[in-house]
Amino acid sequence: MITNKTLKLSLKSLREFAKKRLPDQELIDLDARDECPLEVVRHMCSPDKLGIQLLFIPEEFGGMGGGTFDVYCVCEETARIDLGVATAVLATFLGSDPITVGATPEQKKIWLTRIAEEGLLFAYGATEPEAGSDLGALRTTAERVSENGKVVGYKITGNKQWISNGGIAGAYTVLANTPGGPTWFIVEQGAKNFTHDKPEDKHGIRLSNTAALAFDNVYVDADRLIGGVEGQGLNQAQAVFGYTRLMVAAFGLGAGWAALDRAIPYSTKRIQAGAPLSEKQGYTHKLIVPNVARLEAARSYIEETAERIDAGEGSLNTEGAIAKYMATEAGNLAADASIQALGGYGYTHEYMVEKIKRDVRITTIYEGTSEIMEMTISRDRWQSHLKTRGQHYHEQAKKFEALHARHANVGADIAALALHALAEVMEKARVARLTRYQHILLRLGELIAYAECAGSLARRASLMAENKLNEKANRRFDAAALAAISRVFAREAALKVGEEGLRWVIGAGGVSDADIPALETSLGLPAIHRAQAGLISDMDYIADVLYGRAAKRLEAAA
Numbered sequence: 001m002i003t004n005k006t007l008k009l010s011l012k013s014l015r016e017f018a019k020k021r022l023p024d025q026e027l028i029d030l031d032a033r034d035e036c037p038l039e040v041v042r043h044m045c046s047p048d049k050l051g052i053q054l055l056f057i058p059e060e061f062g063g064m065g066g067g068t069f070d071v072y073c074v075c076e077e078t079a080r081i082d083l084g085v086a087t088a089v090l091a092t093f094l095g096s097d098p099i100t101v102g103a104t105p106e107q108k109k110i111w112l113t114r115i116a117e118e119g120l121l122f123a124y125g126a127t128e129p130e131a132g133s134d135l136g137a138l139r140t141t142a143e144r145v146s147e148n149g150k151v152v153g154y155k156i157t158g159n160k161q162w163i164s165n166g167g168i169a170g171a172y173t174v175l176a177n178t179p180g181g182p183t184w185f186i187v188e189q190g191a192k193n194f195t196h197d198k199p200e201d202k203h204g205i206r207l208s209n210t211a212a213l214a215f216d217n218v219y220v221d222a223d224r225l226i227g228g229v230e231g232q233g234l235n236q237a238q239a240v241f242g243y244t245r246l247m248v249a250a251f252g253l254g255a256g257w258a259a260l261d262r263a264i265p266y267s268t269k270r271i272q273a274g275a276p277l278s279e280k281q282g283y284t285h286k287l288i289v290p291n292v293a294r295l296e297a298a299r300s301y302i303e304e305t306a307e308r309i310d311a312g313e314g315s316l317n318t319e320g321a322i323a324k325y326m327a328t329e330a331g332n333l334a335a336d337a338s339i340q341a342l343g344g345y346g347y348t349h350e351y352m353v354e355k356i357k358r359d360v361r362i363t364t365i366y367e368g369t370s371e372i373m374e375m376t377i378s379r380d381r382w383q384s385h386l387k388t389r390g391q392h393y394h395e396q397a398k399k400f401e402a403l404h405a406r407h408a409n410v411g412a413d414i415a416a417l418a419l420h421a422l423a424e425v426m427e428k429a430r431v432a433r434l435t436r437y438q439h440i441l442l443r444l445g446e447l448i449a450y451a452e453c454a455g456s457l458a459r460r461a462s463l464m465a466e467n468k469l470n471e472k473a474n475r476r477f478d479a480a481a482l483a484a485i486s487r488v489f490a491r492e493a494a495l496k497v498g499e500e501g502l503r504w505v506i507g508a509g510g511v512s513d514a515d516i517p518a519l520e521t522s523l524g525l526p527a528i529h530r531a532q533a534g535l536i537s538d539m540d541y542i543a544d545v546l547y548g549r550a551a552k553r554l555e556a557a558a
């Protein structure tokens with residue numbers, strides 16, 4: 001267990017270390033040289049230095065026993081510094097996850113203790129040239145080696161592609177096909193016939209090492225088979241998706257905010273047409289405020305999911321997928337808008353947002369692409385829709401109507417409109433069998449993510465108002481600001497679900513011309529349109545908060 005005080009101290013040390021060792025110019029130079037700062041990564045992982053590794057290793061193996069919420073906080077903070085370094089440091093957790101969920105007690109003791117005591121770097125070797133999103137297409141094999149009728153080891157042969165820390169890790173978890181099915185193995189650096197390629201020349205996260213791995217009859221003892229039983233690999237990989245996708249969600253969140261936190265101060269200094277850009281509504285309300293709303297909606301979903309995983313609700317793969325999808329898409333949009341916010345300067349290396357934009361791009365690809373997230377979300381919630389005879393999201397919506405009765409200003413009523421509309425779109429899709437179109441299935445995934453995040457943010461704003469937020473939760477915004485952010489996001493979500501839902505139903509031939517007006521009504525579109533009232537004044541308020549003008553306005557009004 002990590003206390004809030006310890007967590008905050010760790011985050012502070014991380015920030016101070018970065019300020020000293022990874023100032024902007026150093027990051028820009030390393031990016032230009034396409035260099036992974038190995039010494040910095042080792043320092044961050046080393047138990048007698050920054051020791052980030054210790055946070056996540058269970059106490060019984062010499063770590064600090066941090067939970068999912070702690071992981072999210074550390075991932076966000078590290079990503080704010082540099083996403084390449086974050087990838088290098090956090091790849092160890094990804095790499096050791098098959099051990100955490102599937103290893104025997106003896107294996108856990110050996111490997112998790114080595115991570116805690118030696119700062120051993122891990123890499124996670126799943127992807128192959130032919131097996132990316134579809135890991136079932138795995139070609140790497142692990143052939144049994146037997147002596148006197150007993151399996152004593154395995155010979156691994158195959159190739160892995162795009163492996164973070166591939167050229168610098170001390171140990172690798174490698175997924176390979178055994179006669180019993182896909183299985184994780186631990187292979188150490190230096191094993192005979194195991195080689196890695198030169199680092200990839202990447203678009204972004206150039207401070208992380210990414211390399212292909214080659215195994216040519218690499219022998220490992222049988223005790224390197226994680227869990228000791230063949231065929232558990234895909235289940236073990238599945239078992240941590242909720243958790244690992246939250247890590248990448250936090251990366252998207254951290255990088256998105258890192259970009260906005262450069263654009264916001266820049267706009268207070270940049271004078272155009274006689275005033276700072278920060279005072280131009282057409283600037284703040286396009287480039288800054290909507291991105292803040294989307295990032296905070298994603299944060300809310302991340303925090304809720306982390307709390308639930310820590311409370312023992314299981315691996316929450318679908319929730320992890322929603323969090324990753326929203327946060328990484330929002331992070332990309334925020335970084336792109338930040339380039340625009342800096343104009344020509346944003347397009348140069350010197351101002352960092354250009355680098356952040358290149359870096360954050362990976363978050364919608366690795367650990368499951370956005371399209372795979374859409375599919376995961378949609379398939380799971382489709383089942384909930386069917387099992388409840390179409391009531392799943394209507395029931396959720398009713399809860400937010402009840403929340404609205406207690407907290408009238410947190411946007412819960414608008415989130416309810418989004419959820420009711422979603423239930424209607426899904427029902428129309430069921431009746432007209434529209435999920436036979438893959439595009440519709442995936443678009444539903446997006447609408448589900450928006451509607452659920454709107455609900456989550458409204459709930460978070462109400463908890464904030466009641467002073468009941470998790471003590472480790474982010475408190476950048478006070479209750480009034482969070483409520484305004486929630487209302488802005490809920491309006492976007494409701495409009496998206498209502499209008500895009502209608503578009504896809506009509507687009508797939510799910511409704512006749514004559515029935516379109518009735519569908520518009522059942523989706524609640526008139527109410528969704530009316531709920532847009534007050535949008536500009538909420539955006540004004542959020543901009544005032546972001547630029548420190550809200551208190552001054554209140555003073556002036558008093």
Ligand SMILES: Cc1cc2nc3c(=O)[nH]c(=O)nc-3n(C[C@H](O)[C@H](O)[C@H](O)COP(=O)(O)OP(=O)(O)OC[C@H]3O[C@@H](n4cnc5c(N)ncnc54)[C@H](O)[C@@H]3O)c2cc1C
Pocket residue numbers: 091123124125126127131132133134161162163164165202205210362365366367368369370371372
């Ligand atoms: C910098 C970097 C670091 C990485 N680190 C690691 C690591 O440490 N360990 C590791 O194992 N892997 C790692 N990866 C691999 C990463 O997880 C994969 O790239 C990712 O899962 C996508 O696989 P792919 O590249 O083969 O793309 P593909 O699966 O070929 O997908 C290509 C496109 O098609 C879409 N698509 C795929 N399947 C479908 C479908 N059924 N329906 C509709 N659309 C579909 C995808 O969404 C994507 O847009 C890394 C990749 C990069 C670039």
